[in-house]
Amino acid sequence: MAWFKREKKSLESVPPDERRVRTEGMWIKCEACAAILWKKDLDTNWQVCPKCEHHFKLGSVKRLELLLDDAEWTEHDAALASNDPLAFVDTKPYKLRLKDAQKKLGMADAILTAEGHLNGRPLICCSMEFGFIGGSMGAVVGEKVTRAIELCLEKQLPLVIVSCSGGARMMEGTISLMQLAKISAALARLDDARLPFISILTDPTTGGVTASYAMLGDLNIAEPGALIGFAGPRVIEQTIRQKLPEGFQRSEFLLQHGFLDAVVHRRDLKRYISTSLDFFLA
């Protein structure tokens, strides 16, 4: 009984989005097929439902463990943090939001930059964290991605970015918007240098992240069922005043419309990246 209680207590720090998934404590109801899953099974299966293959969100660190050899890497720019340039306050001061997210996740902002190996090949991999203010992109994410690109240029390494983000971070205003331009300019240099960039789009990838680096990969690869778009579904529904059809803005839809190279299951992702880099590089 004791651990049920403990589990419940830790719920308070879980954002409402994830709460639905975890209310059963050690058991989780799949949001897609409604199967009751043992949490541990889900963990060992990289957060993919063993019954229906639904892809739950994977944390930024787990993502690196999935992709990088021996779960080993060197992190870059780990300490970069926002200083709340606009002194932004909505229902809660942005400063406090940052502090809470930092405490909850043990990271300074919504992305990790890792230098490691993928099937023996050295590369730079950026991994976004949705739990950190919706994976939103402000000056820190913009700066870290740009530095990651510049590191690739300096060391002649390929780049992989795993996106998971609601878009630009409102609380840093137009500064957030400028990160789209900053990163895209750096990607132009990476492109000129003929270094590969593989963009991995996971659920969700929307707004300014999609409208910049997530769509600019030499390959754009998405996980199954991921929400991918520029405008969010709610905004579109308000514009057209009707419900969106099932599957709209999901990976398979984007594949059909020509914006993805492939939809790849999480368990095949590492092999897929590895094989494609083998085609591009010696």
Place this chain on the structure above:
Amino acid sequence: MDAIRKKREIDRLEKDVEELRRLASKGSDEELERLHREVEELKREFYRHLGAWQRTQLARHAHRPYTLDYINMLFEEWCELHGERGFADDPAIVAGLARFHGQACVVVGHQKGRDTKQKVLRNFGMPKPEGYRKALRVMQLAAKFRRPIFTFVDTPGAYPGMDAEERGQAEAIARNLREMARLPVPIIVTITGEGGSGGALAIAVGDRVNMLENSIYSVISPEGCASIMWREAARAEEAANALKITAHDLLQIGIVDEIVPEPEGGAHHDPEGAARLLEPVLARTLEELLPQPPEKLLKARYEKFRRMGQNVIS
């Protein structure tokens, strides 16, 4: 609210002065002149201290000059080009060839409509992917023939509709951002009205970014921000302040290079006056950029955007 009351007060005073002047048929009455000057000073003071929300309303004013107005007033031999060679021509973005002070150039800009029919035709200045792709096609034409580019930014945002998503709104914007960063010709950007997020930025990566005094430039509309933050679009005024979207704010943060003054009361009071104030800024900027070799231009453009946000992290 306060600003509106103050503006009414000024209008009332102004009417009083006019009335007095009419009555005192001589027209050289000293007292009258003094009153007149005071009202003028009050007016200047009022417009200097407009808040973000008042400026938002000016930026969206129905009589504000739009891209084609500026083209008519500032450029010669305008020759509009259509289509992105893939799907359709998007009237929410205009692009074409023109001459500025005799120099052959390319002009690209968002286009809003003035009457209902035009508004619908121009989709309220909200481009679809084919609009951004047209913009890029014409800008690449400029690069090919080494012609400078002027862009005029005035959009509530990229169109958030089903068809736009289906045809890759995000991809179109992203591609423009990357490609504009490496077009080897001068790009002079002017935010003339609403700089609505990614839909604005998609034609706003340039060597110089100027903002008209009453234009705004934001990652999200004040209404959108308010409805996300407080679930209440009515708190847009608060959101407008919090987002720091005015030309003065953004000059201070280092996101824009120069503020272009507008005629008193805003560009809609005197469109030709607005164009007259913009012209020397464009001329001077072009003169600065035109002689620069492409490598130098591109390096400076990269560094300009590279710096953005660097001072707000620790």
